[in-house]
Amino acid sequence: MRFRVWTRQAILFMGLVTALWISIALPVVAQEVNEPRFDQEGNLLRPEVGYREWVYVGTPLTPNDMNGGKAPFPEFHSVYIRPSDWAHYKKTGTFRDGTMLVKELISVGSKVATSGQGYFMGEFIGLEATIKSAKRFPNEPGNWAYFSFTPEGSPMMSQEWKPHGGPFKDKSPAFPTAACAACHQAAAAEDMVFTQYYPVLRAAKPKK
Numbered sequence: 686m687r688f689r690v691w692t693r694q695a696i697l698f699m700g701l702v703t704a705l706w707i708s709i710a711l712p713v714v715a716q717e718v719n720e721p722r723f724d725q726e727g728n729l730l731r732p733e734v735g736y737r738e739w740v741y742v743g744t745p746l747t748p749n750d751m752n753g754g755k756a757p758f759p760e761f762h763s764v765y766i767r768p769s770d771w772a773h774y775k776k777t778g779t780f781r782d783g784t785m786l787v788k789e790l791i792s793v794g795s796k797v798a799t800s801g802q803g804y805f806m807g808e809f810i811g812l813e814a815t816i817k818s819a820k821r822f823p824n825e826p827g828n829w830a831y832f833s834f835t836p837e838g839s840p841m842m843s844q845e846w847k848p849h850g851g852p853f854k855d856k857s858p859a860f861p862t863a864a865c866a867a868c869h870q871a872a873a874a875e876d877m878v879f880t881q882y883y884p885v886l887r888a889a890k891p892k893k
């Protein structure tokens with residue numbers, strides 16, 4: 686009988702160790718999913734599709750047919766902010782150091798639905814991101830750097846086109862200031878972010 690008591694205790698102990706491990710490891714894993722990952726050359730690795738579970742802030746739309754057949758960023762732009770950065774924005778109305786926003790480009794799939802004529806989302810065709818970091822980007826305006834994983838020639842309706850996530854680039858360098866940041870600096874409403882087009886952020890901003 687001694688043996689059985691020992692086994693029971695051993696099982697109990699293993700159970701406790703597992704529970705402890707899970708409670709420590711799980712938050713770390715959850716955090717890593719949302720942390721931007723860089724390679725040694727400073728390229729941002731393509732974020733996991735987990736960003737679709739971040740906080741959604743708005744969807745600007747620049748359809749190709751209103752932009753001479755080829756919008757610079759075609760067509761729907763679904764913009765997401767990291768949950769921890771959202772919490773900070775909601776509290777302070779500012780984008781904290783480390784803030785990351787992702788903009789996913791989605792084609793216009795159909796222009797008619799039972800609800801009427803319009804623009805309806807098609808396939809994922811591009812992915813952009815911006816990160817504010819004083820440590821990594823001390824010389825960029827507002828410390829924001831801009832990245833693109835959108836393949837050349839997107840919207841990709843070629844043979845290679847794979848809906849739901851490919852063939853995006855695996856990594857992106859921080860783009861030159863003139864290529865992205867300059868326009869954001871000149872035209873965005875708030876700390877280089879286009880909050881004028883994100884009703885969710887405007888509604889969340891604390892009233893003075």
Ligand code: HEC
Binds near residue numbers: 814832864
């Ligand atoms: C000519 C102006 C202009 C340039 C150049 C530009 N953007 Fe933007 N960007 C915008 C506008 C306007 C929005 C918001 C509305 C929209 O998405 O169309 C935006 C929104 C974004 C967002 C969503 C977060 C935010 O800041 O509002 C990301 C990410 C982004 N751009 C990435 C890029 C990248 C990467 C480049 C360079 C390759 C770039 N942008 C170049 C005008 C510009």
